[in-house]
Amino acid sequence: DAMVIQNPRYQVTQFGKPVTLSCSQTLNHNVMYWYQQKSSQAPKLLFHYYDKDFNNEADTPDNFQSRRPNTSFCFLDIRSPGLGDTAMYLCATSRDRGGETQYFGPGTRLLVL
Amino acid sequence: GENVEQHPSTLSVQEGDSAVIKCTYSDSASNYFPWYKQELGKRPQLIIDIRSNVGEKKDQRIAVTLNKTAKHFSLHITETQPEDSAVYFCAAWPGFQKLVFGTGTRLLVSP
Numbered sequence: 001d002a003m004v005i006q007n008p009r010y011q012v013t014q015f016g017k018p019v020t021l022s023c024s025q026t027l028n029h030n031v032m033y034w035y036q037q038k039s040s041q042a043p044k045l046l047f048h049y050y051d052k053d054f055n056n057e058a059d060t061p062d063n064f065q066s067r068r069p070n071t072s073f074c075f076l077d078i079r080s081p082g083l084g085d086t087a088m089y090l091c092a093t094s095r096d097r098g099g100e101t102q103y104f105g106p107g108t109r110l111l112v113l
Numbered sequence: 114g115e116n117v118e119q120h121p122s123t124l125s126v127q128e129g130d131s132a133v134i135k136c137t138y139s140d141s142a143s144n145y146f147p148w149y150k151q152e153l154g155k156r157p158q159l160i161i162d163i164r165s166n167v168g169e170k171k172d173q174r175i176a177v178t179l180n181k182t183a184k185h186f187s188l189h190i191t192e193t194q195p196e197d198s199a200v201y202f203c204a205a206w207p208g209f210q211k212l213v214f215g216t217g218t219r220l221l222v223s224p
């Protein structure tokens with residue numbers, strides 16, 4: 001039944017140690033998004049893929065990268081995590097970009113020590 | 114760019130009361146307005162949405178109203194229950210750009 005799956009659900013990493021978070025979807029949606037959410041704040045969009053077209057937000061640090069090898073999977077790579085990257089990372093999908101419902105995955109809670 | 118303001122930041126009600134959360138947006142091009150409910154440690158879940166060609170939409174105890182002229186939209190929850198306690202986010206979609214979220218409202222429903 002799960003439509004948007006994220007792994008792992010919890011990740012602890014050390015300062016500066018690269019980490020990869022994964023997202024998969026069974027909805028066959030064209031668009032996949034990565035959000036960062038810190039405590040008590042709204043989700044903040046990092047970037048999104050429209051099919052294979054990558055769209056980065058202007059204020060997303062270079063430390064954050066993404067890959068989408070196929071329609072179903074999308075990865076978030078944090079090359080050198082800092083303490084400030086401790087957050088919930090949410091993947092979401094939508095059928096298209098034009099005012100379509102976004103479906104969120106359960107999130108990966110990342111702790112950088 | 115689009116800016117969404119959300120009020121109040123916290124809202125406490127007694128079980129059975131109604132709760133209203135209000136949002137204003139700045140970009141008249143915005144045409145899609147979803148509301149998400151997020152329980153502690155869980156994903157945001159869409160609870161209701163409205164498009165700019167509709168003034169009101171209801172789903173059981175939840176309703177959303179939209180005033181395009183004034184650029185504001187509101188979430189109404191009637192007969193609140195303790196399980197309605199969560200953070201609620203409004204959002205606006207200004208065309209082919211990113212979904213812009215409000216700052217969130219923490220709703221606490223006391224038994």
